[in-house]
Amino acid sequence: xxxxxxxxxxxxxxxxxxxxxxxxxxxxxxxxxxxxxxxxxxxxxxxxxxxxxxxxxxxxxxxxxxxxxxxxxxxxxxxxxxxxxxxxxxxxxxxxxxxxxxxxxxxxxxxxxxxxxxxxxxxxxxxxxxxxxxxxxxxxxxxxxxxxxxxxxxxxxxxxxxxxxxxxxxxxxxxxxxxxxxxxxxxxxxxxxxxxxxxxxxxxxxxxxxxxxxxxxxxxxxxxxxxxxxxxxxxxxxxxxxxxxxxxxxxxxxxxxxxxxxxxxxxxxxxxxxxxxxxxxxxxxxxxxxxxxxxxxxxxxxxxxxxxxxxxxxxxxxxxxxxxxxxxxxxxxxxxxxxxxxx
Numbered sequence: 001x002x003x004x005x006x007x008x009x010x011x012x013x014x015x016x017x018x019x020x021x022x023x024x025x026x027x028x029x030x031x032x033x034x035x036x037x038x039x040x041x042x043x044x045x046x047x048x049x050x051x052x053x054x055x056x057x058x059x060x061x062x063x064x065x066x067x068x069x070x071x072x073x074x075x076x077x078x079x080x081x082x083x084x085x086x087x088x089x090x091x092x093x094x095x096x097x098x099x100x101x102x103x104x105x106x107x108x109x110x111x112x113x114x115x116x117x118x119x120x121x122x123x124x125x126x127x128x129x130x131x132x133x134x135x136x137x138x139x140x141x142x143x144x145x146x147x148x149x150x151x152x153x154x155x156x157x158x159x160x161x162x163x164x165x166x167x168x169x170x171x172x173x174x175x176x177x178x179x180x181x182x183x184x185x186x187x188x189x190x191x192x193x194x195x196x197x198x199x200x201x202x203x204x205x206x207x208x209x210x211x212x213x214x215x216x217x218x219x220x221x222x223x224x225x226x227x228x229x230x231x232x233x234x235x236x237x238x239x240x241x242x243x244x245x246x247x248x249x250x251x252x253x254x255x256x257x258x259x260x261x262x263x264x265x266x267x268x269x270x271x272x273x274x275x276x277x278x279x280x281x282x283x284x285x286x287x288x289x290x291x292x293x294x295x296x297x298x299x300x301x302x303x304x305x306x307x308x309x310x311x312x313x314x315x316x317x318x319x320x321x322x323x324x325x326x327x328x329x330x331x332x333x334x335x336x337x338x339x340x341x342x343x
Contacts, residue, residue, distance in 0.1 A: 028059070047062040159266060160301045170205065210225055234328060265308075
């Protein structure tokens with residue numbers, strides 16, 4: 001008999017879209033958010049609890065099987081997650097190990113939490129509701145390279161679909177119009193022809209233009225007419241790595257855009273950054289610059305409608321600068337997502 005999938009309560013996705021998306025891995029918290037207390041989060045409408053023990057990290061549905069209280073309200077004692085309501089103890093594997101009100105009673109094996117696999121990478125905690133191998137975890141070897149500086153901005157919470165946010169991150173045509181206060185220039189709106197390739201993990205776009213990546217206050221550092229190479233590597237469905245090649249030989253800026261779908265139209269975006277230059281400079285301006293860029297994008301993506309990313313190519317008009325967007329939408333369709341896509 002086939003296993004019956006139990007969808008999250010109040011699920012905002014179609015069953016087929018949830019089935020397809022649940023197979024992939026997403027970040028659900030920063031590593032530094034999970035210390036000696038349980039941490040609540042939500043992925044694909046599923047409420048989760050994360051806790052840390054001597055065995056590592058555990059992730060489970062955030063509900064005690066006795067009376068339905070969120071386990072994230074409880075605490076961690078030793079290696080046990082303890083429910084706030086009646087003190088039920090759960091092991092790192094999710095098995096109930098103690099019922100304080102009846103300590104001598106045998107505990108049935110079915111009194112076990114639904115748990116999920118977990119990985120830590122790039123300062124983030126990742127999981128998959130489908131329990132598969134982490135095939136879509138992004139490759140960002142620079143993060144672990146001692147020559148690179150690690151920068152971890154706060155997450156950005158959006159009232160927008162993850163697909164819309166991801167497409168905006170990949171879009172190069174909006175630089176001159178949305179990011180005029182940070183790095184864009186309305187006198188330089190032309191998008192030169194560029195190429196998009198399929199990769200094992202998704203797609204790659206290599207974009208060469210004279211649009212500087214320096215903040216407005218530092219534009220003098222960019223040589224005149226320098227050709228900036230931006231390489232976008234997409235890891236379907238909602239993660240991308242941007243590598244920006246700076247003017248000085250070998251200088252690289254790497255930006256991960258990992259959009260975690262809380263629900264169909266709520267997204268938490270994690271954005272680890274690393275660079276191998278200016279490592280002795282203060283980091284506050286870096287955070288301020290990136291938060292301003294995030295805010296500029298947030299204003300636009302939260303205003304888009306239809307709110308869901310249309311995967312039927314003919315549903316919206318496209319121009320030559322949109323070849324990454326078109327390839328991205330086609331890739332999502334190939335994952336089995338519906339054309340009336342809800343995330």
